[in-house]
Every structure is written in C-alpha cells, then in structure tokens.
Amino acid sequence: MLEIITFSTLNGVLYGMVLFMLASGLTLIFSMMGVLNFAHASFYMLGAYFGFEISRRIGFWPALIVAPILVGVAGALVERFGLRRVHKFGHVPELLFTFGLAFVIEEIVQMIWGKLPVDYRVPPSLDFTAFRLFDTTYPAYKMFMLAIAIGMFVALLVVLNKTRVGLIIQASLTHPHTVAMLGHDVPTVFMAVFGAGSALAGLAGVMAGPAFVTQPAMAALLGPILFVVIVVGGLGSLGGAFVASLLIGLVQTFAVAINGSLSDLLGPSAADWLGDLGTVTVAQIAPIIPYFLLVLVLIIKPTGLFGTRES
Amino acid sequence: MSALGKILPWIVLAILLAVAPYIFTSGTSHTMLSIMALSIIFALSYNMLLGQTGLLSFGHAVYYGLGGFVAIHAMNTIIRNKYAVPLPVIPLIGGAAGLLFGIVFGSVSTRRAGTVFSMISLGLGELVASSALILRTFFGGEEGITTNRSRLAPFFGYKFGPQIEVYYLIACWCFVCILLMYAITRTPFGRMCNAVRENPERAEFVGYSARMVRFIAFSLAGLFAGIAGALAALNFEIMNTQSIGAVQSGLVLLMTFVGGAGVFFGPIIGAILITFLQITLSDVTGAWQLYFGLLFILVVMYSPGGIAGWLALHEPLYRGGQLGRLVPAYAINAVPLIIMIAGGILLIELAFWALVKSEGEGPEMSIFHISMNTSSFWHWLVAVVLFLGGAFALRATWPRVQDAWGSAVARLREQPA
Numbered sequence: 001m002l003e004i005i006t007f008s009t010l011n012g013v014l015y016g017m018v019l020f021m022l023a024s025g026l027t028l029i030f031s032m033m034g035v036l037n038f039a040h041a042s043f044y045m046l047g048a049y050f051g052f053e054i055s056r057r058i059g060f061w062p063a064l065i066v067a068p069i070l071v072g073v074a075g076a077l078v079e080r081f082g083l084r085r086v087h088k089f090g091h092v093p094e095l096l097f098t099f100g101l102a103f104v105i106e107e108i109v110q111m112i113w114g115k116l117p118v119d120y121r122v123p124p125s126l127d128f129t130a131f132r133l134f135d136t137t138y139p140a141y142k143m144f145m146l147a148i149a150i151g152m153f154v155a156l157l158v159v160l161n162k163t164r165v166g167l168i169i170q171a172s173l174t175h176p177h178t179v180a181m182l183g184h185d186v187p188t189v190f191m192a193v194f195g196a197g198s199a200l201a202g203l204a205g206v207m208a209g210p211a212f213v214t215q216p217a218m219a220a221l222l223g224p225i226l227f228v229v230i231v232v233g234g235l236g237s238l239g240g241a242f243v244a245s246l247l248i249g250l251v252q253t254f255a256v257a258i259n260g261s262l263s264d265l266l267g268p269s270a271a272d273w274l275g276d277l278g279t280v281t282v283a284q285i286a287p288i289i290p291y292f293l294l295v296l297v298l299i300i301k302p303t304g305l306f307g308t309r310e311s
Numbered sequence: 312m313s314a315l316g317k318i319l320p321w322i323v324l325a326i327l328l329a330v331a332p333y334i335f336t337s338g339t340s341h342t343m344l345s346i347m348a349l350s351i352i353f354a355l356s357y358n359m360l361l362g363q364t365g366l367l368s369f370g371h372a373v374y375y376g377l378g379g380f381v382a383i384h385a386m387n388t389i390i391r392n393k394y395a396v397p398l399p400v401i402p403l404i405g406g407a408a409g410l411l412f413g414i415v416f417g418s419v420s421t422r423r424a425g426t427v428f429s430m431i432s433l434g435l436g437e438l439v440a441s442s443a444l445i446l447r448t449f450f451g452g453e454e455g456i457t458t459n460r461s462r463l464a465p466f467f468g469y470k471f472g473p474q475i476e477v478y479y480l481i482a483c484w485c486f487v488c489i490l491l492m493y494a495i496t497r498t499p500f501g502r503m504c505n506a507v508r509e510n511p512e513r514a515e516f517v518g519y520s521a522r523m524v525r526f527i528a529f530s531l532a533g534l535f536a537g538i539a540g541a542l543a544a545l546n547f548e549i550m551n552t553q554s555i556g557a558v559q560s561g562l563v564l565l566m567t568f569v570g571g572a573g574v575f576f577g578p579i580i581g582a583i584l585i586t587f588l589q590i591t592l593s594d595v596t597g598a599w600q601l602y603f604g605l606l607f608i609l610v611v612m613y614s615p616g617g618i619a620g621w622l623a624l625h626e627p628l629y630r631g632g633q634l635g636r637l638v639p640a641y642a643i644n645a646v647p648l649i650i651m652i653a654g655g656i657l658l659i660e661l662a663f664w665a666l667v668k669s670e671g672e673g674p675e676m677s678i679f680h681i682s683m684n685t686s687s688f689w690h691w692l693v694a695v696v697l698f699l700g701g702a703f704a705l706r707a708t709w710p711r712v713q714d715a716w717g718s719a720v721a722r723l724r725e726q727p728a
Contacts, residue, residue: 030426034426036426036429036430082608082612085612086611086612086615089611089615091425091426092365092367093611093615095367095426095429096367096564096568096607096611097608097611097612099369099561099564099607100604100605100607100608100611101604101608103561103600103603103604103607104601104604104605104608107598107600107601107604108601111598111601111662111663111666111667112666114667220557224433224434224437224557227430227433227434228434231427231430231431231434235426235427280445280446284445285445287441288437288438288441288442288445291434291435291437291438291441292438294430294431294434294438295419295431295434295435295438298419298420298422298427298431299419302422302423302427
C-alpha cells in the first residue's frame with residue numbers, strides 16, 4: 001500500500017509537472033492574446049517527434065536543446081503568418097485557425113512518421129535505476145524529467161517576477177490594453193510569447209516522448225486534458241494552472257492504481273441494478289475523471305479555482 | 312417581398328429534394344444523398360449555436376450520437392415487443408433524446424458564452440465520448456449497436472428496405488427541419504439569439520436573460536441534432552461510439568464554417584460539399600484528411616464568412632446589375648489560382664506517395680492520369696514551380712479584382728435608390 005502511494009505520488013507529480021510545462025505556455029498565450037491555442041498540444045507532439053529524429057541522428061543531448069528551438073521557431077512563424085492575419089476577424093476565427101492547424105499537424109506527422117508509435121527510447125546515459133524502494137525500482141530518466149520540469153518552473157518564476165520582460169508579460173495578463181498603450185510593441189511581444197510557449201511545449205515533448213508513447217494521437221489525447229487544466233485552474237491564472245496541473249496529474253495517476261469497482265464496495269448485488277456502472281473499475285474511468293472535475297468546478301465556481309477573468 | 316417570393320424557395324427546395332434521386336440514379340448516389348440530407352439537418356442545428364447565437368461548440372456530436380443511440384435502442388425495443396410504431400416516427404424519439412440531453416448539458420454549459428463555453432463543450436464532449444467506451448451495454452463497445460429497420464411496422468405499405476425509400480423518409484424530415492429552423496430564426500426568440508450573439512449586455516438591458524436565450528437555443532440545437540442522429544441510425548442501421556466523438560464534432564464544425572455560418576443556407580452548402588468530398592475524396596487520395604484540414608484553414612484565413620458569406624457579398628452588386636463588372640477580373644484571377652491549386656495538389660500527392668506509399672509500391676504514381684515519379688527531381692520541380700508561379704501570378708492579378716469591386720460599388724452608389 002505504502003509502495004503504491006509513494007510511486008503514484010512520484011508519478012503523479014511528474015505527470016503534473018509535464019502538464020504544467022504545457023499549461024503555463026497555454027495560459028500565457030491565452031492571457032496575452034485571448035487565443036486558446038488548440039494546436040498547443042500539437043507543438044508538444046512536434047517536440048517529441050523532432051526529439052526522436054534528432055536523437056536518432058545526432059544524439060539525445062543535442063535533441064534536448066535543438067528540438068525545442070525548432071518548435072519555438074515553428075510556433076513564432078505560425079503566429080506571424082497565420083494567427084496575425086486571422087486576428088482581425090475576431091476570436092472565433094483565431095480559435096478555429098488553431099483547431100485546423102492541430103488537424104493538419106497531426107496529418108503531416110502521420111505522413112512523415114507513420115500511424116504507429118515510433119521507437120523513441122530513453123538515452124543509454126540515463127537508462128539506469130535511480131533508487132529501489134519496497135522491491136520496486138524507479139528509473140533515473142523519470143527523476144531527470146522531474147528535475148528539468150522543476151528547473152523550468154523555477155526559471156519561469158524568476159523570468160516572470162524578476163525581469164523586465166516578465167513584468168511586461170505579467171502586466172499583459174491583467175491589463176493587455178494598458179500595456180499596448182504604454183508603447184510596447186505588442187505584436188512582437190505576442191510573437192515572442194507564442195514562440196516561447198511553443199518551445200516550452202516542445203521541450204516537454206522531447207522529454208516526455210521516451211517516457212510516454214510517441215504517436216500521432218498524442219496531441220489529440222493530451223489537448224483536451226490541457227484545456228481542463230487551465231479552465232479548472234482559472235483562465236489566465238498561472239498559479240491556478242500549476243495547482244490544477246498537479247491536482248489532475250495526481251488524481252489520474254492514483255485512479256489508475258486503484259483496481260476496485262462499485263460492486264466491490266457495495267457487494268456483488270450492486271452489479272445487478274447498476275449494470276456497467278457497477279463493474280467498471282476506478283482504473284477504467286481514470287481518463288474521464290478530469291472532465292468530471294471540469295464540470296464540477298464550473299458548477300461550483302465558474303471562474304475556476306484561482307481565476308478572476310471570465311474570458 | 313411578395314407572398315410568392317417567400318414561398319418560391321421552399322417549393323424549389325421540395326422539388327430539388329424530390330427529383331435528386333432521379334438525376335443521380337445509382338445506388339451509391341442514393342446513399343450519398345441520404346447522408347447529405349441528414350448532414351444538412353445536423354449542420355443547420357449546429358448553426359443555431361455558431362451562426363445564430365455565437366456559441367462555438369466543440370461537442371455537438373454528443374446530441375447527434377446520443378439521439379442516434381436512443382433511436383436505435385428504441386427501434387430494437389419496438390421490434391422485440393412488436394409495437395405498432397412505424398419507422399418515420401423514430402426521429403421524434405431521437406429528437407426527444409437530443410432535447411433532453413441538450414437541456415441537461417445546456418444547463419451546465421450555457422452560463423457563459425465565448426471561450427469558456429467552447430471549453431466546457433469540449434470537456435462535455437470528451438466526457439460523453441470516453442464514457443461511451445466504458446458503458447458497453449448501452450453503446451455496444453467497439454462493434455456498436457445494430458438494428459434492422461425493415462422489421463418495424465409498415466408505414467402505408469412501405470417497409471423502408473430499399474435505400475430510395477429511406478432517402479425519401481430522410482428528405483421529408485430534412486424539409487420539415489429546414490423549414491422549422493428557418494422559422495425559428497424569424498421569431499422574436501431567433502432575433503434575441505442574434506442580439507445575445509452581438510451584445511449580451513444590451514440584450515440583458517432590454518430585459519432578456521442572455522443565459523436563458525443561450526440555454527433555449529442550445530436545447531433546440533440538441534433537439535435537431537438528435538433528429539439527425541436518429542436519421543443516421545435508421546439509415547446506417549448501426550451506431551458506434553465514433554459518431555459521438557470529437558471527429559464527428561469537428562466534421563459538423565467544418566461543414567458549417569466552410570459553408571458559411573453567417574447566412575442561413577450556408578451550412579446546407581457546407582453539408583452537401585463536405586459529404587461529397589468525404590465520400591469521393593477518400594477513394595481518390597490517402598491524404599484526404601490533410602486536404603480537409605487545409606481547406607478549413609484557408610477558409611478561416613481568406614474567407615471567414617465561408618462560401619455563403621462570399622456569395623452574399625455579391626448580392627447587392629447582383630441587384631444593382633453590376634455583377635458583370637467582376638467577371639473579367641475573376642476570369643483573369645482564376646487562371647493563376649487554378650495553377651496554384653494544381654501545383655499544391657501535385658506537391659501533396661508527391662509527398663504523400665514518397666512518404667507513405669513508395670516503400671511498398673515503388674516511386675511510380677499517377678495523378679489526374681499523368682504518370683509521375685517521386686524519385687525524379689524534375690517532377691518535384693514542376694510541382695514547386697506551378698505552385699509558386701501560381702501564387703506570385705495571383706498576387707500580381709489580385710489588384711484587378713479590387714479595382715473591379717471598387718468601380719462596381721462606385722456605380723452602385725451613383726444609381727438612384
């Protein structure tokens with residue numbers, strides 16, 4: 001029992017931190033530009049595939065640096081030549097543009113790398129056991145991911161709170177129009193934030209690729225969860241996104257570890273009148289728990305846990 | 312507008328629906344026409360949200376799918392107990408299910424409009440789609456639920472075995488639903504939907520609850536989506552969890568937006584076009600989904616009003632008799648546009664063949680009955696030159712269209728009103 005709790009906590013925090021690497025970029029982009037970027041998880045997927053391709057040809061360590069930069073450049077180009085053009089039509093066409101983009105990226109990835117998962121492995125230099133607890137080993141690679149994720153978190157905090165760039169971004173979260181009136185080149189700031197957010201998603205992808213599965217559906221699987229995270233945390237709130245990321249990471253990881261069902265709890269007779277609901281295990285419903293959480297939070301507190309803005 | 316002018320489009324629509332199977336007589340085209348007709352209902356129901364009320368939903372297939380599943384279970388129950396219920400009534404059951412789920416989910420999600428609404432619709436869509444995979448008794452797991460429509464009680468002697476009979480059933484429902492949805496847009500409620508879309512604050516000041524208006528629109532959209540789902544159930548005689556998921560929701564968004572959300576008949580164009588492309592394109596090319604994505608992006612970027620919105624731009628010119636001024640400019644622009652599109656298609660097909668097919672089938676391929684070779688540098692060059700050449704030529708000829716528009720509009724203004 002203690003073993004399950006320890007490892008589920010570790011894995012849950014890790015998953016939550018990966019979610020936050022994506023959710024932080026998404027929240028920043030949303031707060032500044034009012035665009036909910038549907039393609040954000042696609043940049044995460046691109047990161048994983050670029051990481052796979054570069055580590056296959058050159059090595060994992062160059063991939064860890066080059067792939068996020070490539071993804072960031074791709075993101076900046078999308079902003080400059082796609083979103084900026086659509087911006088004048090309003091928010092709905094912007095959202096739809098990123099929706100179509102996510103679709104196109106998935107198709108292109110399928111064309112280039114095929115429909116099946118690619119063999120993106122943990123690099124040999126990190127392929128060892130970090131520690132052993134209650135006869136279960138924990139891979140060093142996951143500790144490495146955790147370290148990078150925490151490092152990114154700290155770096156983000158420092159940039160946002162201690163630098164001038166961070167000041168402008170922070171101000172844009174709450175008062176985007178005032179920032180523009182103060183004479184900052186808002187389009188360039190947008191492009192930079194969009195690029196940086198995409199690069200962060202790309203970095204998460206390079207790291208998460210070997211630990212999870214690198215496949216064309218990975219964006220479509222993660223994307224909706226990401227939206228749950230930023231809505232539950234409160235739109236435009238970085239702190240909220242952090243708490244919600246960890247919350248959803250932990251809840252989902254723990255749910256997967258629980259193999260009980262309602263009929264286990266209420267006795268076999270419950271299966272008769274509950275039907276499928278009685279026999280379904282908690283592990284099986286793990287994928288839908290975030291969406292339940294979303295609906296629940298929106299009924300109780302429509303602005304999300306820490307949100308102040310509504311749209 | 313005269314009374315005849317009001318009724319005439321509906322007579323034309325009824326005639327078109329009636330004679331279509333005699334123009335396209337093959338079995339496959341009857342199937343396609345049936346799918347088009349039910350897609351029209353689905354897309355129009357979606358446009359009650361997107362176009363009419365300004366609500367961008369990413370989970371509209373939920374009501375379509377649930378309507379379909381309830382309808383198919385209703386059909387199986389009717390068959391099992393030999394109730395005297397004929398097939399044409401089934402869409403009412405699907406519609407009722409769609410309405411019910413629209414009311415339940417609408418009460419949660421219509422509190423706010425805009426981005427928050429979109430996210431909730433996405434979450435609810437994922438919730439229902441994932442639940443459908445778990446609740447295997449109702450949704451039938453991977454295989455889905457099947458039925459046999461011809462075992463229901465006959466309706467005036469018709470048993471709806473042949474596709475043509477089903478087509479007329481769907482076409483009748485399609486006509487009724489289009490009429491009803493159009494009628495809704497003409498009611499005070501329909502106008503309030505527009506008001507809530509444009510400015511919810513002002514709508515509230517007039518004394519209407521924006522939330523209530525959104526809620527009613529959402530429920531009604533669920534009703535019509537449920538009817539479309541039930542028609543799909545009795546058309547295909549099978550429902551599976553795909554019809555409830557994100558792909559189906561994306562498809563109805565594609566139909567509505569490409570057709571044009573701002574004009575009532577826009578989604579009808581979109582449903583017909585996208586259904587046709589979906590069925591024919593998947594036979595022609597393996598990259599058809601990529602074309603769908605690109606089509607969507609291009610419409611969003613260059614014609615956010617969709618096809619109908621683009622057509623509607625020309626209406627005042629047509630009325631003022633100035634449309635002829637645009638013809639030469641459009642004709643000149645069409646040449647580089649077609650060259651660019653041909654180059655683009657050539658590039659995509661070459662890339663698709665080189666990346667996906669060439670390993671198994673070699674570098675030889677054919678597009679438009681022209682044989683190409685993916686290992687030949689020159690064939691790639693031709694594609695690139697066509698595409699880029701077309702793009703640059705289009706940039707050069709585009710000002711002519713703007714000039715023609717300018718002069719046509721100027722002429723229009725000179726005319727006495």
